[in-house]
Amino acid sequence: MDKNRYCVIMCGGVGSRFWPYSRTSMPKQFLDFFGTGRTLLQMSVDRISRIIPTENIIMITNAMYAGVIAAQLPQLRPEQILLEPARRNTAPCIAWVAYHIRAINPNAKIMVAPSDHLILKVDEYEKAVVKAFEFIEQRDCILTLGIKPCRPETGYGYIQVGERIDDDFMAVKTFTEKPNEELARVFLESGEFFWNSGMFFWSADCIINAMKAYAGDIAGVFEAGIDTFGTPAERDFIDKNFPSCRNVSIDFAVMEHAPNVFVECVDFGWSDLGTWGSLYENSNKNEDGNATGGCNALMFNSHNNIIAVKGDKLVVASGLNDYIVADVDDALLIVPKDEEQKIRIYVNEVKAKFGDKYL
Numbered sequence: 001m002d003k004n005r006y007c008v009i010m011c012g013g014v015g016s017r018f019w020p021y022s023r024t025s026m027p028k029q030f031l032d033f034f035g036t037g038r039t040l041l042q043m044s045v046d047r048i049s050r051i052i053p054t055e056n057i058i059m060i061t062n063a064m065y066a067g068v069i070a071a072q073l074p075q076l077r078p079e080q081i082l083l084e085p086a087r088r089n090t091a092p093c094i095a096w097v098a099y100h101i102r103a104i105n106p107n108a109k110i111m112v113a114p115s116d117h118l119i120l121k122v123d124e125y126e127k128a129v130v131k132a133f134e135f136i137e138q139r140d141c142i143l144t145l146g147i148k149p150c151r152p153e154t155g156y157g158y159i160q161v162g163e164r165i166d167d168d169f170m171a172v173k174t175f176t177e178k179p180n181e182e183l184a185r186v187f188l189e190s191g192e193f194f195w196n197s198g199m200f201f202w203s204a205d206c207i208i209n210a211m212k213a214y215a216g217d218i219a220g221v222f223e224a225g226i227d228t229f230g231t232p233a234e235r236d237f238i239d240k241n242f243p244s245c246r247n248v249s250i251d252f253a254v255m256e257h258a259p260n261v262f263v264e265c266v267d268f269g270w271s272d273l274g275t276w277g278s279l280y281e282n283s284n285k286n287e288d289g290n291a292t293g294g295c296n297a298l299m300f301n302s303h304n305n306i307i308a309v310k311g312d313k314l315v316v317a318s319g320l321n322d323y324i325v326a327d328v329d330d331a332l333l334i335v336p337k338d339e340e341q342k343i344r345i346y347v348n349e350v351k352a353k354f355g356d357k358y359l
Contacts, residue, residue, distance in 0.1 A: 004107045005133055007052045008097045011041055011069065011115035012061040012084060016347045017275050017340065020331035021308060024359050029115040030068050033279060035294055040116045040273065042072055047122055048113070051129055058082060058101070059115075060093050085239045091253035092218055092245035094200075095211050096238065099222045102204035103230030109136055110207070112200045118282055120269025128168075128266040132201045135169060135264065142210065142255070143201040144172070146194030146263040147270050152184035155274055155341060157196035157251065159263050160187075172261040175251055194263060197270060200250070207254070215253040218245050275340045276324045280306040306337070331358050 011029050015022035022028035029041045038046065048057060057076065059069055063083040070081065082100065084093060094112060101108045111129065119125045128145065136143050146159045157177050161170040175196065179187065187193035202210075211219040221244060222229075225237040246253075255261060271278050283291035289304040290297070295315065297307050302320040309315055309327045317325070324340065326333040335343060350358050 001051070001053045002109075002133070003053060003056070004105060004109055005052055005111070006056045006058065006101055006105075006108050007048045007111045007113060008058050008060060008094075008101075009041070009044055009048070009113055009115050010060055010090065010093060012065065012087065012093070013114075013116070015116065017343050018279075019343060019347045019350075020326055020328050020333050020358070021310075024356070025064075026068070027065075028273070030065070030072065033273070034283075039072055040118070041069070043119075044113065044115050044117070045073055047119060047125060048111075048129070050122075051126055052111070055080070058097060060084065060097050062087060084242060086243040087247075088242065088245045089247045090250040091211075091215055091248045092221075092242065094207065094250050095215070095218050095222055095245075096242065098204050098207045098211070099226065099229045100234065102208065103234075106204070108204045109133055110202060110204055114198050114272070116273055117197070118269075118271045118273050120282075121267075124266070124268035128264060128268055131168065132264050135262070136201045136203060136206075139260075139262075140203070140206055141260040141262055142206060142258055143169075143262050143264060144255070145197040145199040145266050147197050148265065148267060149188050149193065149195050152181055152188050153195065154178055154181050154184050155278075156272065157198075158184075158187050158193045159196050160192050161194060161263055161265070165262060168264050168266070170263050170265065172263050175256050177251070194265060195270075196251070197266075198272065206260075210254045210258050214257040215246075215248070218248075218253065221245050276306055276308075276326065276335075276343075277337055277340045280324075280337070304337070 013027060014024050015028035018028045030039050032039050054075055058080050060082040061069060063085055066083055082097060101110060132143055155178060159175055160173040162173040163171045221241050228234045228237040271282055273279055280291050285291045290299050291306045293308050295307060295309040297315040300318040302317050305320055305323045307315055307325045322337045324335045324337055
């Protein structure tokens with residue numbers, strides 16, 4: 001394993017589209033959705049540990065999840081878990097970890113990955129990650145992994161590709177955030193667009209320089225404390241200054257502006273498991289298309305539903321088609337599958353009416 005290669009796993013999200021299973025205190029990345037005995041976070045670390053030295057795997061998360069991460073990943077040392085004092089989206093968190101890693105190893109090459117994705121073809125994933133590292137080790141560039149779309153998905157960002165560099169690598173023309181269904185169909189039919197996987201590769205110097213060029217206000221926060229990184233003073237500096245960072249994604253802050261961005265087109269059975277619908281697609285189903293996840297359910301004249309119930313509760317349904325039914329603890333969600341993108345809105349309504357009681 002190359003000691004200059006690092007993997008940063010972002011695991012601070014709240015996963016509101018998976019409510020009520022995913023709660024603020026225990027978001028989806030810390031849950032075992034498939035009954036395998038491994039959470040999505042643990043599966044992410046299992047995959048990358050076959051490529052990256054364990055000591056070079058770094059978590060970045062909200063401070064409230066320090067305990068659960070330490071419990072689920074006992075192989076990591078405390079200093080491998082960076083704790084954000086406030087949620088500020090992906091650009092500030094990536095800036096912090098880039099300055100942190102560069103202080104440890106100025107020659108570092110970094111992969112950034114979310115903690116809650118599903119990868120079905122692990123061998124193909126390993127090959128793609130190794131090729132990605134080799135690509136950025138030969139160029140001063142930013143690289144992302146693009147997934148060939150198979151449907152007009154409105155829940156993903158898209159990458160428009162340009163000139164081909166070699167077999168699997170292409171220049172990036174544009175990034176587009178989640179489109180409406182009409183535009184998503186245009187993207188799919190054009191053949192020029194790939195899903196944005198949210199996995200990025202760059203050298204520490206490359207992303208820091210890009211931050212300075214296109215998100216100078218964020219870079220300036222960390223430049224002010226540059227002598228603290230890699231020292232005991234880093235924690236105190238972050239606690240005092242990180243909350244002042246602008247709340248913005250890395251896509252908006254840097255990726256849409258930088259000229260040296262490339263995409264590796266990959267196929268390794270990827271899903272971001274961002275919604276109940278994506279969990280349904282990746283779950284075992286019976287002859288009526290119902291995914292019950294091992295819970296006790298009797299379904300009559302019902303098709304293409306996903307039923308998720310914790311405990312020994314029995315679900316009996318008749319005439320139910322294309323629904324999400326999720327019951328856990330003190331909350332029950334019943335929503336048509338084609339409204340899954342509205343779950344965040346419903347969660348906001350829950351918060352407005354009941355406060356944090358059910359979140």
